Amino acid sequence: MALRVRSAARVENQVRKASEWWSVNRPSAPNAIAIDFGEAVALLAEQPGIGAKYKGSRTVGVRGLFLSRVGHFIYYKAESSFLHALAFLHGSREHQLSL
Numbered sequence: 639m640a641l642r643v644r645s646a647a648r649v650e651n652q653v654r655k656a657s658e659w660w661s662v663n664r665p666s667a668p669n670a671i672a673i674d675f676g677e678a679v680a681l682l683a684e685q686p687g688i689g690a691k692y693k694g695s696r697t698v699g700v701r702g703l704f705l706s707r708v709g710h711f712i713y714y715k716a717e718s719s720f721l722h723a724l725a726f727l728h729g730s731r732e733h734q735l736s737l
Contacts, residue, residue: 640684641682642683642719642720642721643679644723645679648725649723653671653675657669660708670708674707674708679712679721682714686714686721688703689701689702689703689712690703695713697715699717709728711726711727711728712725713727
């Protein structure tokens, strides 16, 4: 049974900003961020263990999945019947995640 997905407000904002940038700068695939994020979250809801454990978190159980086509990581945590999307960040930047 798939987990129910909950996205933090900041994730929605991060996805929106990345999508806006992508649609302007990658016109050959303007919807790639939305498509890849949606497909990845659906997959994670079915198989939450596929992401790599994120060791830089103070919160136990945080994992990350890299979306290679768009170069972003989804950071998330599976807990009881929910998949919590915690952050959506570009892979080329150094991030100080406070998760």
